[in-house]
Amino acid sequence: MLTLLTFPSAFGLYSGSPFCVKAAYMLHLSGLDWRRSDLLDARKMPHGKLPVLRTPERLLADSDAIRHWLEAQGAEFDHGLSDLQRAQSRAMIRMAEEHLYFQLLMDRWSDDAVWHHLRDRFFGEVPRLIRNPVANGVRRSVLRGLRAQGMARFSAAERMERAERDFEAITTCLWHGSFLMGDRPTAADLSAAPMLAAMRATPVATPLQRRVAGDPILSDYIDRMDTTLPLS
Ligand SMILES: N[C@@H](CCC(=O)N[C@@H](CS)C(=O)NCC(=O)O)C(=O)O
Structure with missing residues (x-):
């Protein structure tokens, strides 16, 4: 097992x-x-x-x-895709994991209003006496990482502008099918949809959260993944 x-x-x-x-x-x-x-x-x-x-x-x-x-072991996540589609899928995965992910991290860890929720959810099991110092130390380290990576150097408006280009690319794919590479989920969906779902689930209505939650194409796509591939 x-x-x-x-x-x-x-x-x-x-x-x-x-x-x-x-x-x-x-x-x-x-x-x-x-x-x-x-x-x-x-x-x-x-x-x-x-x-x-x-x-x-x-x-x-x-x-x-x-x-x-x-x-x-025999699993195939890009079944039925052409070589070109597999190459496009690889680029889509990198976009989700190496750009949208850092957008999500900024949204979660840099915003004080979100941070209170995050601290309670992610550090709730840490003994109360040391919870704040531990959580604040991890927060500082994540924010240092985001500065080194570069995302923290953009203004909020610049970040949204960059995210917008990715959302447009995803939306364009979704005009052509229910999933990024056609009518069933493939590897690109397994990376992109969880990033969007996490953005939508941020427990404070940040600009990023509102952008995804308020977009019927992106939001329906997240829900479609949930119903097509239910995780118990
Ligand atoms: N490239 C890795 C990224 C995994 C990753 O960044 N995981 C995060 C959670 S979303 C993590 O474990 N962070 C803990 C830490 O950095 O201390 C993968 O594809 O699995």
Whole structure:
């Protein structure tokens, strides 16, 4: 039996981490036997991050590595796609994971109003006496990372402008089919939809949250993924 080590559910999502949701979707589609096991602290994991898949042989870190391992077991996430579509899918995945993800992080960790919710949800299990110092330390470290990555150097308006271009690209794909690469979910959806879902689930109406929640095409797409690939 495979075990997916994942961050717990948060804000109505299967997991607070869109990468953990992606991994759960892949396992669901693989048809293999698996179960989830929730962790609150990923520091002891191979990359200090989640998701991690426990296979009979080892701990497998990183959702992309999990994808390749599942494909080696026979799973196929881009079934029926042409070489060109597979290449476009790869670019779409990078857009979701290397740009939209950092938009989500900024929205969650830099906004004081969101932070109160995040602290209570993500650090609620930390003993009360040390909860604030621990949570504030992690927040400082995430914000330092966002400055190094570059997202924190943009103004709020610049960030929205950059996000808008990605939402337009996703919307254009959705004009052509129910999912990004056609009429059924493929690998690109497993990355993009959880990012959008996480943005929509932010428990404060930030500009990013409102943008996704108020867009019927994006919002219907999130709901369609939920009903097409239900995660229990
Ligand atoms: N490239 C990784 C990214 C995973 C990732 O960034 N996970 C975040 C949660 S969304 C994490 O574990 N963060 C904890 C930390 O950085 O300390 C993947 O695809 O699995």
